[in-house]
Amino acid sequence: MNAVISVSNPLLRITDLRVDFGSHTALRDVSFDLFAGETLGLVGESGSGKSTLARAILRLVRSSHGSVVWRGRDLLSCDSRELRALRRDLQIVFQDPLASLNPRMTVGEAIAEPLCIFEGALNARERTGRVAAMLERVGLTAHMISRFPHEFSGGQCQRIGIARAMILSPKLLVCDEPVSSLDVSIQGQIVNLLLDLQRDVGTAMIFISHNLAVVRHLSHRILVMYAGRLVEIAPRDALFAAPIHPYSRALLAAVPSPTPVSRTVQASAAPVEASSSQPVTTGCAFRGRCAYAVAVCAITIPPLEEMTPGHWAACHRGRELPASGLGTFRGC
Amino acid sequence: MTPLLSIEEVSVSFSQHKRSIAAVRQVSLAVAARECVGIVGESGSGKTQVFMAVMGLLAANARADGSVRFEGHDILATAPEHLNRVRGSKLTMIFQDPMTSLTPHLKIGTQLAEVLVCHAGKSWSEARIAARRMLERVRVPEPIRRLNQYPHELSGGLRQRVMIGMSLLCDPMLVIADEPTTALDVTVQAQIIELLRAMREEVGTALVLISHDLAVVAGLADRILVMYAGRIVESATAVELFRHAQHPYTAELLKCIPSLSSPRLERLPTLAGQPPQPGDSLPGCMFAPRCSRAAERCRVERPLLAPTVGIARHVACHYPLPP
Numbered sequence: 042m043n044a045v046i047s048v049s050n051p052l053l054r055i056t057d058l059r060v061d062f063g064s065h066t067a068l069r070d071v072s073f074d075l076f077a078g079e080t081l082g083l084v085g086e087s088g089s090g091k092s093t094l095a096r097a098i099l100r101l102v103r104s105s106h107g108s109v110v111w112r113g114r115d116l117l118s119c120d121s122r123e124l125r126a127l128r129r130d131l132q133i134v135f136q137d138p139l140a141s142l143n144p145r146m147t148v149g150e151a152i153a154e155p156l157c158i159f160e161g162a163l164n165a166r167e168r169t170g171r172v173a174a175m176l177e178r179v180g181l182t183a184h185m186i187s188r189f190p191h192e193f194s195g196g197q198c199q200r201i202g203i204a205r206a207m208i209l210s211p212k213l214l215v216c217d218e219p220v221s222s223l224d225v226s227i228q229g230q231i232v233n234l235l236l237d238l239q240r241d242v243g244t245a246m247i248f249i250s251h252n253l254a255v256v257r258h259l260s261h262r263i264l265v266m267y268a269g270r271l272v273e274i275a276p277r278d279a280l281f282a283a284p285i286h287p288y289s290r291a292l293l294a295a296v297p298s299p300t301p302v303s304r305t306v307q308a309s310a311a312p313v314e315a316s317s318s319q320p321v322t323t324g325c326a327f328r329g330r331c332a333y334a335v336a337v338c339a340i341t342i343p344p345l346e347e348m349t350p351g352h353w354a355a356c357h358r359g360r361e362l363p364a365s366g367l368g369t370f371r372g373c
Numbered sequence: 374m375t376p377l378l379s380i381e382e383v384s385v386s387f388s389q390h391k392r393s394i395a396a397v398r399q400v401s402l403a404v405a406a407r408e409c410v411g412i413v414g415e416s417g418s419g420k421t422q423v424f425m426a427v428m429g430l431l432a433a434n435a436r437a438d439g440s441v442r443f444e445g446h447d448i449l450a451t452a453p454e455h456l457n458r459v460r461g462s463k464l465t466m467i468f469q470d471p472m473t474s475l476t477p478h479l480k481i482g483t484q485l486a487e488v489l490v491c492h493a494g495k496s497w498s499e500a501r502i503a504a505r506r507m508l509e510r511v512r513v514p515e516p517i518r519r520l521n522q523y524p525h526e527l528s529g530g531l532r533q534r535v536m537i538g539m540s541l542l543c544d545p546m547l548v549i550a551d552e553p554t555t556a557l558d559v560t561v562q563a564q565i566i567e568l569l570r571a572m573r574e575e576v577g578t579a580l581v582l583i584s585h586d587l588a589v590v591a592g593l594a595d596r597i598l599v600m601y602a603g604r605i606v607e608s609a610t611a612v613e614l615f616r617h618a619q620h621p622y623t624a625e626l627l628k629c630i631p632s633l634s635s636p637r638l639e640r641l642p643t644l645a646g647q648p649p650q651p652g653d654s655l656p657g658c659m660f661a662p663r664c665s666r667a668a669e670r671c672r673v674e675r676p677l678l679a680p681t682v683g684i685a686r687h688v689a690c691h692y693p694l695p696p
Contacts, residue, residue, distance in 0.1 A: 086558035086559075086560065086561075087529070087558055194647055194648075194650070195416075196647065197647070224415040224416055224585065224648060225415070225585065225586075225587075225626060225629050225630055226415060226625070226626060226629050226643070226644035226648065227644075227647075227648075228629070228631075228641070229629050229631070229640075229641035229642055229643035229644070230643045232641050233640050233641055233643060236640070251558060251559060252631070253559070253633060254630075254631035254632055254633050255631050255641075257631075257633065257637060258631055258637060258638070258641055281633065291560055292559060292560060293633065294563075295559045295560040295562065295563035296559055296588075296633050297562070297563065297566070297586070297588035297589055297591070297592055298588060298591070298632060298633070298634050299587050299588040299591055299615070299627065299630045299632055300591055300615050300634070301591045301592070301611040301612050301615055
């Protein structure tokens with residue numbers, strides 16, 4: 042977590058990004074910067090556009106508007122040859138560790154594939170050496186190199202996915218819910234591995250998760266998404282100590298605390314689910330569930346504004362709402 | 374008082390490639406009327422399979438031994454057609470995925486009413502009225518509109534409310550909820566936990582809550598059983614378990630849960646090693662290879678679930694953690 046973050050030039054600058062699936066807009070007006078070595082945590086409920094954003098950045102889905110500028114080059118306007126060369130530095134780890142590995146490739150072949158594509162000068166022995174070293178680095182053993190994915194547990198498959206993503210020492214690693222399908226006892230191992238690799242290589246990370254406690258653990262800054270928009274961007278400690286957007290507040294308050302003492306705290310905090318499934322076309326998308334909504338919330342979409350230095354929120358009432366009572370350590 | 378559900382020495386094994394793989398090994402437990410029992414364990418610990426055996430829903434290649442008694446019926450010895458007199462009415466189950474557990478081509482109203490027509494002998498018109506009332510009770514907004522919708526038109530949270538409503542239609546004595554919030558978002562999860570709590574208070578049914586998430590169970594259960602490798606390794610009241618876990622596995626598991634209510638750490642605490650695969654077998658304690666307290670005895674002699682301090686406390690460990 043002590044990676045040096047350069048604040049001058051962003052590694053990645055996303056401006057007004059929009060993704061449409063047919064008539065459905067999955068992502069709109071998304072703008073933010075990512076700096077070298079930084080970890081951005083991306084949270085929000087299912088359908089809020091987290092994975093779409095991750096995929097749009099890597100051009101795995103087509104964006105209909107906006108730009109994704111990677112070290113001065115717009116990925117969205119690159120031709121396929123240029124994109125392929127740039128993707129060497131842009132890697133992704135998926136949620137389902139087994140489904141993201143080819144069942145007919147050995148683990149060694151899967152991890153060696155990026156080397157075959159980008160480091161063609163290596164001979165077979167050098168390649169095997171690199172793969173074996175990477176296997177050891179992610180906590181597996183070199184003799185597993187000729188085994189197939191089905192011979193591994195979920196946690197081990199995720200280590201293999203991480204090895205494949207990290208073998209080229211990318212500058213950006215996107216992790217889309219990498220620990221969500223793993224048991225609690227394994228989650229910590231994978232998160233610690235990602236942190237170690239980041240420290241060694243200096244990779245920037247976009248870490249998507251619905252588990253706020255995990256996100257808090259490894260992020261420098263946190264982005265909160267709701268209904269396809271960014272509703273809050275804040276440094277980690279600021280978000281957990283003093284969330285501004287009512288949705289962020291509800292999200293933090295809804296996290297069950299692993300102790301039977303705080304039952305009443307959890308009970309009072311949950312917001313009501315929207316009573317109608319009609320899509321919201323004007324105003325703030327959260328207003329139907331928001332305890333603080335006023336007339337203006339139904340008319341204009343709140344822009345993302347800087348409320349305190351570095352802490353942005355998209356709420357008409359962001360400056361006047363009382364500080365939420367969560368404090369730094371909730372439930373203690 | 375006789376318990377509502379008593380499970381004695383139940384083992385479940387699956388035959389695969391002419392090999393028998395044990396998923397549950399000699400599990401005994403009891404659930405009293407109106408009680409909420411939480412079952413916690415990692416994937417493969419056998420927590421779901423115990424209750425699939427109770428419901429008579431095991432896969433075709435599975436075999437259950439032991440005895441399951443519910444309200445005087447010996448469930449494992451009962452033929453399915455007789456089992457259906459209690460199953461679905463007095464004994465019901467809520468599943469993890471509310472999309473796949475509702476029939477996609479039937480309207481919500483039809484699916485709910487069908488339960489009452491089949492199990493309570495009601496007419497379709499009576500059953501529809503009862504279905505609407507149930508949707509109101511489980512706080513589904515616009516219940517009349519929902520009755521005429523198909524499952525895919527509802528959000529995950531609403532579908533799980535419908536499932537909970539369905540499980541309560543015949544005034545069950547025991548509801549088994551298997552990971553009822555795992556597929557849901559955290560804000561919706563909080564609402565469903567709250568609904569289950571309210572339903573327990575209003576209806577007074579006993580509830581078995583199966584989850585991999587100790588935090589979800591903490592909010593609801595009176596008593597918690599921790600499973601590891603097909604066996605119960607610890608049993609305690611929820612308050613006792615969180616105050617002082619005696620089995621090293623429980624203690625490690627509690628430490629591993631990243632929490633917003635504790636200070637942020639540089640590294641997440643982890644449990645070393647891999648969880649055992651179904652079918653793995655050791656002569657001693659199954660947790661010994663991952664346990665920092667394990668001694669020679671743990672590798673050769675299997676610890677039995679034995680009472681420790683207090684009436685509801687049991688732990689299967691040769692060297693339980695001191696208070």
